[in-house]
Amino acid sequence: MKSEFQSQYSTKVMEHFMNPQNVGQIEDPSGVGDVGNPTCGDIMRLFIKVEDGVITDAKFMTFGCGAAIATSSMVTEMVKGKTVEEALEISNRTVTEALGGLPKVKMHCSVLSEQALKSAINDYYERQDKPSPVNIPEDEHEQCDLYDSDEEE
Amino acid sequence: MKSEFQSQYSTKVMEHFMNPQNVGQIEDPSGVGDVGNPTCGDIMRLFIKVEDGVITDAKFMTFGCGAAIATSSMVTEMVKGKTVEEALEISNRTVTEALGGLPKVKMHCSVLSEQALKSAINDYYERQDKPSPVNIPEDEHEQCDLYDSDEEE
Amino acid sequence: MKRIYLDHNATTPVHPEVKAAMLPYYEDLFGNASSVHSYGREAREAIDVAREQVAELIGASSPTEIIFTSGGTESDNHAIKGTALSKADKKGNHIIISPIEHHAVENTCEYLEKRGFEVTHLQVDKYGIIDLQNLEDAIKDTTILISVMHANNEVGTIQPLAEVGKIAKERGILLHTDAVQSVGKIPLNVDELGVDLLSLSAHKIYGPKGIGALYIRKGTRIDSLLHGGHHERNRRAGTENVPGIVGLGKASEIAKKEMEANREHLWSLTEKLRAGIQEEIEFVRQNGHPEQRLPNTLNFSFEFVEGEALILSLDMQGICVSTGSACTSGSLEPSHVLAAIGLPPEIAHGSVRISLGRDNTEEEINYVLETLPSVVNRLRAMSPLYADRMKKRKEGKL
Amino acid sequence: MKRIYLDHNATTPVHPEVKAAMLPYYEDLFGNASSVHSYGREAREAIDVAREQVAELIGASSPTEIIFTSGGTESDNHAIKGTALSKADKKGNHIIISPIEHHAVENTCEYLEKRGFEVTHLQVDKYGIIDLQNLEDAIKDTTILISVMHANNEVGTIQPLAEVGKIAKERGILLHTDAVQSVGKIPLNVDELGVDLLSLSAHKIYGPKGIGALYIRKGTRIDSLLHGGHHERNRRAGTENVPGIVGLGKASEIAKKEMEANREHLWSLTEKLRAGIQEEIEFVRQNGHPEQRLPNTLNFSFEFVEGEALILSLDMQGICVSTGSACTSGSLEPSHVLAAIGLPPEIAHGSVRISLGRDNTEEEINYVLETLPSVVNRLRAMSPLYADRMKKRKEGKL
Ligand SMILES: Cc1ncc(COP(=O)(O)O)c(C=O)c1O
Ligand SMILES: Cc1ncc(COP(=O)(O)O)c(C=O)c1O
Ligand code: FES
Ligand code: FES
Numbered sequence A, B: 001m002k003s004e005f006q007s008q009y010s011t012k013v014m015e016h017f018m019n020p021q022n023v024g025q026i027e028d029p030s031g032v033g034d035v036g037n038p039t040c041g042d043i044m045r046l047f048i049k050v051e052d053g054v055i056t057d058a059k060f061m062t063f064g065c066g067a068a069i070a071t072s073s074m075v076t077e078m079v080k081g082k083t084v085e086e087a088l089e090i091s092n093r094t095v096t097e098a099l100g101g102l103p104k105v106k107m108h109c110s111v112l113s114e115q116a117l118k119s120a121i122n123d124y125y126e127r128q129d130k131p132s133p134v135n136i137p138e139d140e141h142e143q144c145d146l147y148d149s150d151e152e153e
Numbered sequence C, D: 001m002k003r004i005y006l007d008h009n010a011t012t013p014v015h016p017e018v019k020a021a022m023l024p025y026y027e028d029l030f031g032n033a034s035s036v037h038s039y040g041r042e043a044r045e046a047i048d049v050a051r052e053q054v055a056e057l058i059g060a061s062s063p064t065e066i067i068f069t070s071g072g073t074e075s076d077n078h079a080i081k082g083t084a085l086s087k088a089d090k091k092g093n094h095i096i097i098s099p100i101e102h103h104a105v106e107n108t109c110e111y112l113e114k115r116g117f118e119v120t121h122l123q124v125d126k127y128g129i130i131d132l133q134n135l136e137d138a139i140k141d142t143t144i145l146i147s148v149m150h151a152n153n154e155v156g157t158i159q160p161l162a163e164v165g166k167i168a169k170e171r172g173i174l175l176h177t178d179a180v181q182s183v184g185k186i187p188l189n190v191d192e193l194g195v196d197l198l199s200l201s202a203h204k205i206y207g208p209k210g211i212g213a214l215y216i217r218k219g220t221r222i223d224s225l226l227h228g229g230h231h232e233r234n235r236r237a238g239t240e241n242v243p244g245i246v247g248l249g250k251a252s253e254i255a256k257k258e259m260e261a262n263r264e265h266l267w268s269l270t271e272k273l274r275a276g277i278q279e280e281i282e283f284v285r286q287n288g289h290p291e292q293r294l295p296n297t298l299n300f301s302f303e304f305v306e307g308e309a310l311i312l313s314l315d316m317q318g319i320c321v322s323t324g325s326a327c328t329s330g331s332l333e334p335s336h337v338l339a340a341i342g343l344p345p346e347i348a349h350g351s352v353r354i355s356l357g358r359d360n361t362e363e364e365i366n367y368v369l370e371t372l373p374s375v376v377n378r379l380r381a382m383s384p385l386y387a388d389r390m391k392k393r394k395e396g397k398l
Helices: A011-018 A066-079 A092-098 A104-127 B011-018 B066-079 B092-098 B104-127 C016-025 C038-058 C072-087 C103-114 C132-138 C161-171 C242-280 C307-316 C336-340 C362-381 C384-394 D016-025 D038-058 D072-087 D103-114 D132-138 D161-171 D242-280 D307-316 D336-340 D362-381 D384-394
Strands: A031-037 A042-051 A054-063 B031-037 B042-051 B054-063 C066-069 C094-097 C118-121 C143-147 C174-178 C197-201 C212-216 C284-286 C297-302 C351-355 D066-069 D094-097 D118-121 D143-147 D174-178 D197-201 D212-216 D284-286 D297-302 D351-355
Touching: A011 A066, A011 D307, A031 A104, A042 A066, A042 A104, A042 D384, A054 A066, A054 D384, A066 A092, A066 A104, A066 D307, A092 A104, B011 B066, B011 C307, B031 B104, B042 B066, B042 B104, B042 C384, B054 B066, B054 C384, B066 B092, B066 B104, B066 C307, B092 B104, C016 C242, C038 C066, C038 C197, C038 C242, C066 C072, C066 C242, C072 C103, C072 C143, C072 C174, C072 C197, C072 C212, C094 C103, C103 C118, C132 C161, C143 C161, C161 C174, C242 C284, C242 C297, C242 C362, C307 C351, C307 C362, D016 D242, D038 D066, D038 D197, D038 D242, D066 D072, D066 D242, D072 D103, D072 D143, D072 D174, D072 D197, D072 D212, D094 D103, D103 D118, D132 D161, D143 D161, D161 D174, D242 D284, D242 D297, D242 D362, D307 D351, D307 D362
Parallel strands: C094 C118, C094 C143, C143 C174, C174 C197, D094 D118, D094 D143, D143 D174, D174 D197
Antiparallel strands: A031 A042, A042 A054, B031 B042, B042 B054, C066 C212, C197 C212, C284 C297, C297 C351, D066 D212, D197 D212, D284 D297, D297 D351
16 A cells, blocks of 8 residues: 555665666677667666577666666666576566565656667577567557656546 | 734723623613614613713613623713713714724624614604604614625635 | 633644654654655655555545545535536536535535536434435436535534435435544544545644545546645645644544544533533523534523623633634624524524533533533623513513 | 755755744644634734734735735645636636746646636746746737746746736736745845735745745735635635644744845855856756846756756765756656756756755855765766767767
C-alpha cells in the first residue's frame, strides 16, 4: 500500500546511483546500444564485449535521472558472464526487482535499460550479419510526459 | 478598521446586558410601546410614565439578544427626566453611541429600541387623544435575516 | 474563573499528543513533500503514515482513497462540485440532499442551482431523520448525487445511512456523506455505509484547524476543485500542509483507540445533564433524536428566551455553549435545521447546543445544572413572552 | 552530516517567533472564531490582528481586503475561477496569462478552457519578461482578466507589473498577480502595482504551510470558491485556521521588518555563488534575468547532465536544491518556464534552482562552491552527450 504514494528510491538504487558499476566505453565492442532521447532527458549507451557467445564485459554511459543511472549500472552487472541467449531473458522487470523496486513514475527508466541491452545485442548480431532474434520493447509511452497519463485528474 | 470584522460587544453593552436597568412593567403607564416580532427573535415592550410633560419613569421587558437587552436598558435610562419632546430626539444612533458602539450585525437592535420608545410616546399621545407628532422609524430591513444582505458573497 | 467548555461540535482543543506529533514538522522537518532531497523525503514519509491512519479510522481499503484538504468545508465543496461538474452534460444535473445539511453542503448546492443544476431537498421527521421512501421517490434518471450527512452538527441526530447507501448503489448514483461530526465519535466504515465520498475535518476530533480529508472510493472520478501542481495524485493541488496532515493522522489514530471509552463517558454525562435539565427547568424541549444521537450532543429549546442572550449569560458564568451551529451565530437567521424538524421560529430562537468532549467531568455537569436554571429564570423575568404566558396561567387560561 | 538548505522557494522553515506566536492557539486559545463565547472572541481578536499584519505587508488600504485561504494554490484558483464564473455570460470569457505562471494559475486556466473559456498565453523574452505591446495586442472586448505573476518561482525574474497594472486599469480589466514568491522578499504595494487581486502563501515566508491569503481590492466582486458558513464576510467558508492565520500574520510582520536586511544579505550571497559557479564550471548557463530577479533565487543549466541526478548527488553531499519547481519534480515534463524562455529541452533537463534564505551563510556558499564542480564532473564523466562533445572538441570540430 505504502509504495503507491512513495516516490523514493530504495537503498539498492541509491547504492548503484552513487557508485555505478561499469561506467565507460569499451574500446572495441561487440555491440553497442544507443537508446533514449535527449529531449526527454534520457540517453543510455550500452557496450558489450562478447567472446564465444558469452558476454565478458559490459559498460555504459548514461545521461538521465537517478533511476536511469542505477538501472544502467545494474543491467551491465547482470549481463556479465551470461551467454547472449541468457542475456536476452533480462527484462525491465528483472532489473527493477534486482534493484529492490522503483517508484511507479520511474518504471520507464528500467524499460530504457532493457531497450539499451537488447539494442546492443541486436547490434552484435547485425555486425556478424546474423539474423537477430531480438525484439526491442517499445516504451509504452510515446511522449516524455509519463506521469500525468498514469494518474488521476 | 478593526471594528468591521469585530462581532463583539463593548464593555458598556455587557454591563447593561448583565445588569439591565429598569426591567419590569409600570402598573399604570402613560404609554406602552410593543415592537418586534417573535419570529425574528426579538420583542421589546417599553412602558413610560409621564407627569407634566416629563417622563418620570420608564421600564422595559425584552425578548431578544444581548444587544436588544442592553439597548432597552440604555434607552429607558436615557429618557428618564426628559420631556416628551426631548425624548423624541433620542435615536438609535444616540443609544448606540451611549453604549460605546454595537457590532454592525447588531445595529438593527438599536433601531428596535428607538421604535419601542417612539411607539410608547405615540401611545401616550393617543391615550390623550392628541395628534401624535411621532414618526416611527421603519427597520430598513423587512426580513429577519439582516446579516447576509449587508455583506459580500 | 474556571471555564467549562461544552462546545466541542464547534471545535476541540488539539490533543497534547497530536500537538507533540506536529511540532517537529515546523522547524526541523519542514520540507516540502514534493522535494526530491532529504527534507522532501522526510515530509513525504510523514504524509504516508498519516494517510494510513485516516484510512484506518474510516475503514478505507486503501490509503490512496484518502486525499487531504483544508477542512470539512473544502471536502464538501470538492465532493459536490467535483461530482456535479464531472457528470454535467453527461449523465444529468440533479442532486438530492437532506434539509439539515451543514451550510458547506447546502450553500454549495444553492450555488450550483444558480448555475443550472437541480437540487431536491428531502423531508425529515421531528427528530431530523430522513424518510427512505421519500428518497426513493425523489430519485430521477438525471440524479447524479445524493448527499446526506451522517450525524447532524446541531442536534446530533444520526441518519440511517447504510440504508441510503443501499438505495444509491441499486440506482447507480454516487453517495456523499458529510461525516465531519460522526468520524471519530461513533464507529463508521465506508463499506458498511456504502458511501463513495466522505468528508471529515481534523479540528472536530482534537486535531488542528485547517486540515481535513475527502475519502474518494477507488474508481470514482470527480473533477478537482483546486488545480495546480501534481499533489495528492493530481486530485488536490497545493503544497501539503505537513504538520496539519500529521496532526490529522495522529488524531485519527487516537480517536480510534479511545472511541469506546469516550462514547461511554460522554453518553453517561449527557444523560445526566438531560435528566437534570428536564427536571429543573419548565418549558424546555429536547431537539434531535433521544437515542439515535451523537454521544456528546444535546440540543434544547428554552421557551421565551433568546439563544444569544442565554449563551452570553452562561459565558459570564464560565459556561461555553452555542446556539445551533457556530457558523450562523454571526447571522440572525434562525437555524434551518430546527426549522426543518418543525420548530416554530420563536422557539428555535431560544435553542442551545451543548456538545461535550473527552475532558468534561461530572463535576462540570453538576455546575451547569446548578447554574443554568437561574440564568434561564433571569432572562425569563425580563421576557414579555414569558410575562404574557404567566398572566394567562394565572388567569386560569392554560 | 550538516545539511545546507538552498530550496527556500519550495518552502521555508517556520520562524521561531512565528511558531511561538502560533502555539497558544492549539491548546489554551483553541476556540472557533465564530463562537459567541469567550473562546470564540479570543480567536476572533487574533484573526483581526493577523489580518492587519498581512494588509500592512502589501499596502492594502483596509484589512477587509484580505481573506485567508489554505495557501497560494487556493488563492490562485479563487481569484481566477471566481472572476471567470462571476463575469461569464456577462462581460466575456477571455483570460490573458503569462506563459511562465505557476501551475496553480496555468492549470486552472487550462481547466476553464475545457469549460468554454478562452485563454491567451503571452510571450516572454529570454529572461522571462513579458512584452507590454504583446499584452496590449492580446486584449479583446471579451477580456475579463489578466493574470501575470510578480516574480517567477523557478528563475526569479520580476515582471514590470506596475506597467501591466496601468494597461489593465485603462482597459477596465481585472488584474490578478500571483505574488507568492515576491511577497515578503521585495517591496510590494498593491496600489503602486495596480492589482485588483493578489495571491500570497505563508510557507514561502517562514510561516506555516496550509495557509495563505487573497487580496481582493474593495469593490471587486468575484464568486466564492468555497461555499458554506459566513466566514470571511461570506467570501471564504470554512472554520478559520486560527494558528495558521496567526502564523501568517506574524510572518508578515517579521518579513516587513527584516526585508531590507535580508535583501542585502541574500543578494551578496547569490552574487558570490553566481560568480563562483560561472568561474569554476564550464558549459553552464544562468537562466532568468541577471538583475531583475528575486534577491534569493538563481537558476542554472549544467549542460550534458540531468537535473534529478544532479540534485540527488548534491543531496548526498548535504546540499538541498531543486530542479525547476518542486511541483513538477515528480513528473518528467521539462519545465514550461524554461521552455518559454527558449531553452532547448535537453538543456532544460539539466537545470537547477538554488534559492537561498535568511539563515544561509557565506560559509555554506563556500562549501557549495567547493562541492558542486566535482559533482557535475562526476555526472558528466558518465554522460554520453558530454563524451560526444569532448570527442568533437578533440577532433577540433568545435
Ligand atoms: C457537519 C459539518 N460539516 C462541515 C463542517 C465544516 O468543517 P470545517 O470547519 O473544517 O470547514 C462542520 C463544522 O464546521 C460541520 O459540523
Ligand atoms: C509562484 C507560486 N504560486 C503558487 C504557489 C502555490 O502555493 P501553495 O504551495 O501555498 O499552494 C507556489 C508555491 O508552491 C508558487 O511558487
Ligand atoms: S531517465 Fe527518464 S526519468 Fe529516469
Ligand atoms: S434583537 Fe434581533 S439580533 Fe438583537
